[in-house]
Amino acid sequence: MTDASTELRKVFRSVTNEFRDHIAVEAIGSDGASFGYNENIPMLSASLIKLPILFYAFKNPHLNPSQLQQTVRFDEEQIVGGSGVLQLLSGREWMVKDLLGLMISVSDNTATNLIMDFFGIDQIQKWVADQGLTETKIERKMMDEDAQRKGRTNRISAHDANSVIRHIFSKTDPFPDEVKFWMLHQQFRDKLPGLFDEKTQPVSVYNKTGEMEEIDHDAAYFTCNGHSMAVTVMTSGIKNRQKALMAIQNIGDAIANYLIQQSEKNE
Known part of the structure; x- marks a missing residue:
């Protein structure tokens, strides 16, 4: 395991250890790096x-x-x-x-x-x-508040959301470029790319967020000079929303730094 992947895993562990049952994560990189935590547990989906x-x-x-x-x-x-x-x-x-x-x-x-x-x-x-x-x-x-009162809900796991992200960017059967354009230019960028989105850097992030009361999610595909990682982070029941957002942002920042380091190694 490289120093870069060790550092990335430390960030994942730090965040998941802090929030335990209130967070789910799945990340899968093009280099085989992966991390999962509560990834198969369905949660209220919001817009995911x-x-x-x-x-x-x-x-x-x-x-x-x-x-x-x-x-x-x-x-x-x-x-x-x-x-x-x-x-x-x-x-x-x-x-x-x-x-x-x-x-x-x-x-x-x-x-x-x-x-x-x-x-x-x-x-x-x-x-x-x-x-x-x-x-x-x-x-x-x-x-649909009436359906909610009747107990009908929409749920998804971090694994399922991440599976869709990976399908969108599949090497063998990708989605049309316009779908990727929608994600690259979508208007909610304060989560996984939140700490670096306005900075000049080589990482592109294609994402889709979701939020409700005490719920914040983001599913994204990070790319940097041929290296990539699909990641979904879901949080639920965290009273302090700023803590939830910072946790998601820290994961996104760590992934961007990881991909940049991987890219620099190949130069």
Whole structure:
């Protein structure tokens, strides 16, 4: 084990030892480095549930690609709050592919619900389970308080979220470049890339966050000069949100430093 990987593992251990049952982590690097902690325990997903929905839309072989070009029309009653921009815009007709882009780039809840209606929650859930995402449960739309009161929840594990990230960047069957563009330029960058995102450095981070009360997640793909790492960090029940955010940021910073060191060794 190299000094760089030893230091990275120290950061993982320090964070997980501090938060114990309140955190889950899975990280898998292109060089074989890996770390897991509570990674197979499903947690409330918040907006990470948008990753398996994206997986379904782009990788279900039974879907006709032309469906992504179809137009979805909606009315005022279908608009929900929380994150997103459709609630602020006047347009009521959007192409499915654009709704998917909004679902990822600004985590738009209305766009997500329209996609769930378009494809069907049950169909999405069955397909993602058939792909091995057995720790994922999609049972309700975003901001559906009535469904929450009835006990229907959306859950995902760090392992399942990380599996989708790895599928997106697969060497053999990657997602379209536009999906990667949505993630690279998405608007929530205060978690895994939070400590270095505005700095000049060689690491690129493609990520998708999720948050609810006492819940903060981030799933991301880090790249640096041919080296990469897929990582998902999920936190739940941490009263002091700044501590949760700092834990996620410290992991992201450690991964960036690790990849930079790996890259420099090969120069």
